[in-house]
Amino acid sequence: MTIEKRICPACGKNTPGEYCDRCQKKFNEGFIALVSVDPEKSTVKENGTMTNENAYRTGELLFIKKESFFKLFDISEQDVKENYVFVHDEIVNVLKKSCL
Ligand SMILES: [Zn+2]
Numbered sequence: 405m406t407i408e409k410r411i412c413p414a415c416g417k418n419t420p421g422e423y424c425d426r427c428q429k430k431f432n433e434g435f436i437a438l439v440s441v442d443p444e445k446s447t448v449k450e451n452g453t454m455t456n457e458n459a460y461r462t463g464e465l466l467f468i469k470k471e472s473f474f475k476l477f478d479i480s481e482q483d484v485k486e487n488y489v490f491v492h493d494e495i496v497n498v499l500k501k502s503c504l
Pocket of ligand 1 (some may be wrong): 425428
C-alpha cells in the first residue's frame with residue numbers, strides 16, 4: 405500500500421510523495437491537517453475518522469494545532485501516524501466556523 409500524501413492539490417506536484425511547502429510548513433509548526441471526506445462515499449469509524457483507502461476527499465482542508473486536535477477528538481496520539489487525518493465533512497465545516 406502506498407501512502408497518499410496528496411492532501412491538498414499542490415502536494416506531490418513537484419516531488420511525488422512529498423508535501424508541498426505550505427503543508428510542510430504547517431506540520432513543522434505543530435499543526436495537523438484535517439482532510440474533509442464525504443461520509444456517504446467513505447467508511448467512517450465510530451470516532452469520526454477514516455483510513456486512507458476508503459476516504460473520498462471533498463477537497464476541503466483544515467489545519468489545526470495538534471494539542472487542540474487531541475482535545476477535540478477521541479483519538480490517542482499513537483493512533484495518528486501521519487500528519488493528517490480524514491474527517492467527516494460536517495466536522496470540518498463546524499470547525500471552520502468556530503475557528504474563524
Ligand atoms: Zn499541500
